[in-house]
Amino acid sequence: MVANGLLKYDEAIEHYRRLLLANPGKALVICEGGNVAMLEEGGVFGAPIRNDGTVELDGQYDFDISAFDTEQGCWDGETPELSWERINNPTFIDLSATVAEAIAELDENDATRKAIAAAYAAGYTHGVSAAEGGYVGDADQEAAEWIDGGSPELEEVLQLAGFTSAK
Structure with a gap:
């Protein structure tokens, strides 16, 4: 236009x-x-x-x-x-570099959260949403519940990656 x-x-x-x-x-x-x-x-x-x-x-x-x-x-x-x-x-x-920076600011001791947030930022969502089920293991279920809990940090990362919400 x-x-x-x-x-x-x-x-x-x-x-x-x-x-x-x-x-x-x-x-x-x-x-x-x-x-x-x-x-x-x-x-x-x-x-x-x-x-x-x-x-x-x-x-x-x-x-x-x-x-x-x-x-x-x-x-x-x-x-x-x-x-x-x-x-x-x-x-x-x-905004991927900014997303990577936001991911790096997540709790440095919680690698699962970072990995799941990075997966969402990269567009990979299969098997990590609590709504979908099919957990790989306890860590996957815990991370999926954290995602569905929608912390402000995660929401910011996902919005930067182009998602409207983790839910």
Whole structure:
């Protein structure tokens, strides 16, 4: 969808939502200087990009119309043409490196949790969901119950991987 004309703030956010829904597990580069748009629980949020190219999740922020030039139709410090270019020819950052970082922050003594979270992040779900049954062993059942318990850490990892929930 190629679009042009005066971009409105609400339109920009909806374009970001549409692009992100079509590209799960990815963040959309939106501003010069290293900012992305990303989905979380159906909402579109901004976040800075670190020097290593991963997304700084702790820096996540709500978009604010005060940072959008409504007369020009672009974010402050950008041009209208560049704002449209980022929508019409989007650049995405794969969140897998950020997911790996979030997994690394899980309890370092619980290798099962990390392994199961990594499996979900990689898209492997067969045999690890308590709802599906068919446990490999006690560790698999324990991990599956932890997944179904939906800790905030796990939910964050799974959302970054493009899943809406562990359940």
